[in-house]
Amino acid sequence: MIVRGIRHLMRAWRGGELGLLGFSLALAVAIVTGIAGFSDRLSRNMEQQSHHFLAADRVLKTARTVPDEWIAEAKKRDLRTAVVASFRSMVYAGDAMQLASIKAVTDGYPLIGELGVSDVLFGMPQARTTGPQPGEMWLDSRLYALLNLQIGDTAAVGDKEFTAGRALISEPDQGGMNDMLAPRGMINYADLAATDVVQPGSLVTYRYLFAGTEQQLESYEVWLRPRLEDGQRWQGVRDGQPAMATTIKRAEGYLLLAASLGVALAGAAIALAARRYGERNTDNVAIMKALGASRKQVLIHYGTQLGLLCIGAIVVGGMGGQGLQWALFTSLKELLTVDVPGASWRPFMVGAVTAFGCTAVFAMPPVFRLSKVSPMRVLRRAGDDESAGLLVSALTGIGGIGLLMWWYSEDLLLSSAVLAAALVIGVLASVLVLYLISFARRVLINRSGSALRLALAAMYRRRFGNAFQVASFALSLMALTCLGLLRTSLLEDWQLQLPTDAPNHFLINIQPSEITPLSSFFDEHKLKDAGLFPMVRGRLTHIDQQKVSEIKDVDAESGSINRELNLSWAKDLPDDNQLLSGLWWSEIESENTDKIPVSIESELAEKLHIKLGTELEFNIGGQLLSAKVTSIRSLDWASMRPNFYFIFPPSTLDNYAGSYITSFYLPADQKALLGELLRQFPTFTLIEIDAVIQQMTLVVGQVSSAIGLVLILVVFCALLVGIANVQASLDSRLQENAILRTLGASKKLMISGLMIEFAAVGLLAGLLAAAGSNVALLGLQYWVLDMDVVFHGMVFIIAPLIGVVTMCLLAWISCRKLVNKPPLVVLRQTL
């Protein structure tokens, strides 16, 4: 049967009917496999990169060393491990001393990512995969400057002397603010005991790093979880870096969205091609039936053809998808600093299931209809009623697209949002087009020139086909505009957050007396700062008279309650903060308040179950402060400006020792200025954010490049739908044009009529796409991508323009031969 099926398929292929269907199917598989493989590998790559921020796959954070048994257990599971102990300590060099943030690392550190070191202070980093050897200390360039040290000199931590080997420029896991408050000194873990600075009760943070396969890590986590005590935190990539986690989540959402849209578009193209395939085989089936073929035989005949075509499409499309992935990653090579992980089997499975799904859902309904064709057709062409079948296949198609999208994106909300928008635009488009065509025919038919009349007549004759054409083209245009808009808003969002002169250095510990000299320093070197903010370090101890450590249902993961927080005071709401609920000071002054009012950041409030009116108690350097929450703010942590969880009214923190914080932008070529700054203000703590920003920019760059490439794929999909659309009407157009030309219509008239018809389709589709994409985008921005909602007016000009130009181009390319073909040839063929 297979051999016979292949023979039939070859015959049908030679006949030319299956070409478009096969091509659509193969392209769908190629795009789906390509996008799935690409996004699969890209998101794994992004995750790998984000593992760099942990310097591991998982991290166990604890204030005490853990039992040796825990590490032994990890090693038993073939996990690689390393330990990092961080603490503050004085570093001495001759007479100079400076408080530094010391990191003692074992030989394996970093498990993932690289350290950047240099033989020159503030120099270009060279990559190293291990930390300092015993007896050696690597110091931050600033620490060299502060201690007046040269590379190769001796420096001491506690009782142990070290050779200051290199300048430490970057660490993979340098993201945490706490780490940056003091300049870094890095030593080997083996020297830790000899320093004698870590005593019982010392404030040390241990980070146990683990790396291995997902399976090994998960099995270890299952073993470890029950053994964890309060205050010990098991961190994955997503817990490590809030800003990065959001970016990755956003990127994933975006790629899945693109993939879903790709599936929907490919489905539309296949449905169109299959419809044409069915139509072109109707007469054949009538003949076969007249010759004695049963329904079952017809079904088997065409089912086998489609099945074999599907397998062919999977093979060809799968290879195409591989090529596509290769092309995508080649163009991204410069951006991908980590090796791209190998292809997995999943994209191939996704491609295969998509091919079979699309065949079953889109190509089989016309075949089922074929099996019902009346053999009476051989004598009289009069109509098989297709309307009932059309509704069923439309519903099957929509359901199929929905299921594929859901399975593909593994996100019910995302796929529902896209599908709902597609449905709404489809129904709207159909109704609108049917109404408009009838209206235009009634009103314009007697007033217009022949070309317009011809176009109108043609549109009216094919009004249902045209409605479908507008709907599907609107859908593809909508997909394009959605992607385009989303890309723009993603980039704008990031660019707004990270303008080129975003502050890249923080200065902390500025005393009130130093404000004026600092301002002069900034002015003198033309540096721009983000303003000075007062800051008091304190710990939140009680929520509504209950000890924070005793509150059971408070999210224990919330690091903010286990460490000192930066408290600030301000007269006005900071520029980039937004008041979500409650009142700012100016509005509550009149009220008689016995407690100091405080404003809290919204995410922290949610984590700690703090509401308006909740009473809080802080411990600031041993002194207690009671306050009552009077407002809740949202703020943008990625703005690189000093931000605070808690803000108090002016003068309420006067009794507590405080300092100021600021952030400023320093171009890379002025790095040397930092040494001068620290010499002039030796008590300042400098935090270099530019390395962090660089890493974030890299990820944003990757995302936007991926978006650009995916956009091109979707353009191909949309074009395919357009071609299938035109192809679907080609037969009837060919005959109509032949008859019209026989009756004396000029070529020019025919072309004008054709162009007007297609331009109208493009225009309508464009307008609908603009409206639909705005609606869809609002939903996506709000629910899925967690971004600010923006309305895009320009799309109402751009999308119709794209629609008209594309449709006219398509009409010209695919219908030119239609006009040029001698009518006699056409008529002889159709007799």
Add this chain to the structure above:
Amino acid sequence: MIRVNNLCKTVVTGGQQLDILKGISFEIKAGESVAIVGASGAGKSTLLGLLAGLDNASSGEIYLHDENISLMNEDERASLRARHVGFVFQSFQLLPGLTALENVMLPLELAGHRSPAAAAQVFLDKVGLKDRGAHYPRVLSGGEQQRVALARAFAVEPDILFADEPTGNLDEHTGQRIVDLLFELNSQSKTTLVLVTHEAGLAHRCERILVMHDGQLSEEPVSASTTL
């Protein structure tokens, strides 16, 4: 071979009921050749379609090969056609995507013939298209296409052959040659022939002539002159 009792066909078009066949009864014996003649719109093709089981009658009975096809479903009728019925159409109805040989092979394959290609080639030889087997219908002339159709009709060696205006799309000379071929093959295979035509010459080569008029059927002597 064919027995028709009180056959009626009514269709509704544009909200109006139209009686195409109004209670027709007749019988055709095995091996007979019968022409159904009548003006355009008299219901000739409808009758032919019903006889071949391509369509359902509104009422009445049709016995084909002693089987009541009025009681059969579509697939049973198709199976009956595959075993017993051949077809020749006015517009040839060759599948454009298949070569001449493949077109002839098609009914043989449907009937489960063991070596369809060889059998099809035999019939292509018989209709004088020995060397045209690899050609597609679009490169064949009208006469050649109808020869392929004849080869296709006779290849399954049917008991009954239905022909719908077999010369309708051909010039007189070519039509004549096709008719000669049709009757030659018919006499070789002893097939019952039912043909619909409006050509007097063709009708008179049949043993019997049935005239359709206003949904009614009457038999006319073969010798009588017919005004069509």
